[in-house]
Amino acid sequence: MNKFLISGIIILSLLTQTACATKDAEVKNNKEIVSSDNNDPLEKLNRGIFAFNELLDGLIVKPMVHIYRGLVPEPAQHSVKNVINNLDAPVVFLNSILQADVNNAGRTASRFAINSTLGVAGIFDVASEFGITKERDKDFGQTLGVYGITAGPYLMLPIIGPSDFRDGIGLGVDTLSDPFTYIFTQGESTARFSVTVLSLRNDRLSLTDNVYENSLDPYASFRSIYLQHRAKSVNDYLGKDESSEKDAGK
Amino acid sequence: MNIKSFAALFLATFISISAHADDKDAASKFVNEIGKQAVSILGDSDKSKEEKTTALEAMFENTVDIEWIGKFVLGRGWKNATDAQKSSYMANYRTFLIKHYTANLTEFSSVDFKITRIVPEDNGGNVVTMKIERPNQEDIVVDYTIRKKPNDGFKVYDITIEGVSMITTQRSEFASVVEQNGIDYLITQLAERSKKEEKRIK
Secondary structure, three states: OHHHHHHHHHHHHHHHHHHHHHHHHHHHHHOOOOOOOOOOOOHHHHHHHHHHHHHHHHHHHHHHHHHHHHHOOHHHHHHHHHHHHHHOHHHHHHHHHHOOOHHHHHHHHHHHHHHHHOOOOOOOOHHHHOOOOOOOOOOHHHHHHHOOOOOOOEEEEOOOEEEEHHHHHHHHHHHHHOHHHHHOOHHHHHHHHHHHHHHHHHHHHHHHHHHHHHOOOHHHHHHHHHHHHHHHHHHOOOOOOHHHHHHHHO | OOHHHHHHHHHHHHHHHHHHHHHHHHHHHHHHHHHHHHHHHHHOOOOOHHHHHHHHHHHHHHHEOHHHHHHHHHOHHHHHOOHHHHHHHHHHHHHHHHHHHHHHHOOOOOOEEEEEEEEEOOOOOEEEEEEEEOOOOOOEEEEEEEEEOOOOOEEEEEEEEOOEEHHHHHHHHHHHHHHHHOHHHHHHHHHHHHHHHHHHHO
């Protein structure tokens, strides 16, 4: 009897240690790491498009952001973000399912239902007040990454900006899988795109200004930042909360 | 298997777990202390802006492994550099890094922080996550990569915000600059930037 008990405890403790080690190894092996040794085979082309985007940015987008900031008070800017996020819900829901993140899918569906009705077409984030906090953003590019597809070469897309091969495909699929693409008229879709660009650019303005001020090669910095940011969204796809992370460490 | 062997095995398991935990706790304590030190310097109303900057710069130099980071961010350029270039680069990089980071800090007069998470990282160290609370502004979440330097204390090896690592980004940037314009150009740029930061403080 003693022998079994003791063997049982030994096996259990060995298994626990192995499990911890395997968990670490799994995280290591599945983790997407961005190499800091620049892998940008399309660099010349990308830099050209980057220069074009910079021109567009300086002439049109940034002035519009300043007008936006002048005309639209911050609470309203927040409401605009709420509407944009709400319209993204179907795509986020779909990709949550594809990534087997049922929790996030449920949250997205609830928030969409509540905010579209009680929140008046998404203007007010009523769902948060009910305790259903913002879901994790998901898109098809991230889903591809989660399924093990590597990012591929870095791409600088006209107007849209930094991307990579995987995210480029993701963007296409997102557009095709978005019900609003079919529900909205061409005018409404264009308006949605423009407002999204404006709102995002507004959010990122201080970051981009920072890079331009401090970087000796903004193109390279933006490339690195983008690729790292996307790698993180793939690595974090299940959005482990803080408490489980602490346990994983033990 | 008798009770002695069992006790020995149990003890061995317990010790190996504790040793792991000690490292994490020590790393967390280290970050907590440097955080407290920075907050007290920033909040010291008796000090002038210049005095605060000098104190922060000294603290930065002691807690960050600038030499290691300098070599890392230069990447292949380090191997290809002459000895003269290496020492010039390290000197200019050191000044640049210290000035760049401390110049931004003196803007904050009152911040509060909390250590929220400690996770081991691939190279034997730990990543300590700190949430910085600023009055009337959004919280910032910063990850510090902490490793124990042999024959020395804990040092900071990287700062990561929202998944973007400072040393990875900088390495990419420097590689690009060196490839296009050479290391001497990089060194002069670093010197120029340091002077710019200096002007900002005054």
